[in-house]
Amino acid sequence: xxxxxxxxxxxxEVTELENSRTCLMQYAYNIGQILEQNLHNEEQSAPxxxxxxxxxxxxxxxxxMPGGRQFLSHISCLSSPSVASLTHSTxxxxxxxxxxxxxxxxxxxxxxxKLIDSLDKQLTVLGR
Numbered sequence: 403x404x405x406x407x408x409x410x411x412x413x414x415e416v417t418e419l420e421n422s423r424t425c426l427m428q429y430a431y432n433i434g435q436i437l438e439q440n441l442h443n444e445e446q447s448a449p450x451x452x453x454x455x456x457x458x459x460x461x462x463x464x465x466x467m468p469g470g471r472q473f474l475s476h477i478s479c480l481s482s483p484s485v486a487s488l489t490h491s492t493x494x495x496x497x498x499x500x501x502x503x504x505x506x507x508x509x510x511x512x513x514x515x516k517l518i519d520s521l522d523k524q525l526t527v528l529g530r
Contacts, residue, residue: 434496
């Protein structure tokens with residue numbers, strides 16, 4: 403119990419966290435695949451964006467970022483860790499393709515506003 407008080411978590415809790423993250427990654431990948439296939443025209447993209455779908459995708463991105471050992475494992479497989487990114491992640495690629503599909507079928511100024519708002523939130527979190 404003393405370890406928990408100091409911020410350490412047990413092996414079972416780590417395993418549970420890793421399993422939850424794996425489920426989230428699979429969920430996001432599958433949703434991204436479905437959305438990409440269905441948002442290829444304005445008739446479908448506009449309602450999706452107006453009901454908050456794009457905002458949800460943008461909020462999901464930070465949750466998909468690897469941390470700790472997963473991040474180190476990811477960048478250690480790359481030839482140049484200084485330029486490591488999540489471009490090799492199939493989950494992020496799936497969601498990026500969805501955002502691109504929306505962007506090609508939605509009003510550009512509204513799309514840019516949503517992207518800028520999302521970036522601003524992330525910069526605030528990072529402490530500008």
